[in-house]
Amino acid sequence: MSLAAKHKILKWGAVFGGLTLLVFIYKVYNPVENNFFPKCPFRELTGYKCPGCGSQRAVHHLLNFDIRDAMRENIMLVLSIPYLITGFIFDMLKNPGPKILLWRRRLFGTKAILFILAIIILFWICRNIPYCLSLAPGFN
Amino acid sequence: MENQNSNQRPPKTWLVESILVTLFCCLPFGIAGIINAAKVESRFYAGDIEGAQRASREAAKWTKIGFWVSVVLFVIYIVLLFAGVLTAVSLDELGS
Numbered sequence: 001m002s003l004a005a006k007h008k009i010l011k012w013g014a015v016f017g018g019l020t021l022l023v024f025i026y027k028v029y030n031p032v033e034n035n036f037f038p039k040c041p042f043r044e045l046t047g048y049k050c051p052g053c054g055s056q057r058a059v060h061h062l063l064n065f066d067i068r069d070a071m072r073e074n075i076m077l078v079l080s081i082p083y084l085i086t087g088f089i090f091d092m093l094k095n096p097g098p099k100i101l102l103w104r105r106r107l108f109g110t111k112a113i114l115f116i117l118a119i120i121i122l123f124w125i126c127r128n129i130p131y132c133l134s135l136a137p138g139f140n
Numbered sequence: 141m142e143n144q145n146s147n148q149r150p151p152k153t154w155l156v157e158s159i160l161v162t163l164f165c166c167l168p169f170g171i172a173g174i175i176n177a178a179k180v181e182s183r184f185y186a187g188d189i190e191g192a193q194r195a196s197r198e199a200a201k202w203t204k205i206g207f208w209v210s211v212v213l214f215v216i217y218i219v220l221l222f223a224g225v226l227t228a229v230s231l232d233e234l235g236s
Contacts, residue, residue: 087156113178
């Protein structure tokens with residue numbers, strides 16, 4: 001086996017091992033009950049929540065198949081999963097035909113991307129103001 | 141001109157990776173990635189292939205920076221945590 005091939009196996013082995021460990025940790029331990037999880041730097045510095053706040057708690061609930069609690073922690077993360085998977089599949093497709101390209105452009109083109117950017121910014125603002133507290137982590 | 145490239149795929153936009161960086165780590169790098177993803181698409185379909193490739197490289201740069209910053213922050217956090225735990229344990233031993 002060539003050195004490059006060995007290197008590749010080692011690299012993907014490390015990635016796979018690391019991911020398995022992370023899935024195990026996030027499934028078993030709830031970030032609310034254990035203080036060894038990293039805190040959001042933005043929230044630590046400013047006191048405001050960022051669009052990613054609640055992601056660790058949401059992942060914990062998702063790994064335990066508790067979608068409702070996951071949505072309460074970070075609804076954007078939960079709702080983005082089908083979109084991200086679709087995007088990943090579109091990226092992986094080899095030699096896409098015109099129909100696929102058309103759908104790719106509709107779902108992941110300039111307008112779609114700007115729409116997503118707007119959602120992220122609105123979500124960011126909204127979860128920091130009282131009227132939108134239902135979207136904030138830890139609030140029902 | 142407008143539809144000249146519509147039967148080809150634009151360069152990689154790094155959109156999925158940028159959204160993941162925004163959600164799991166570093167908002168500024170994620171947003172920079174997303175803005176460049178939009179540039180890749182708009183330039184490509186306007187016929188500016190070279191500009192689209194440049195934006196693609198920019199998007200890749202910001203998502204990779206976001207990824208490595210999160211890894212480094214994570215490692216620093218774990219090191220500090222262990223240092224803290226070890227200090228606490230040794231203090232405990234001294235106390236007992």
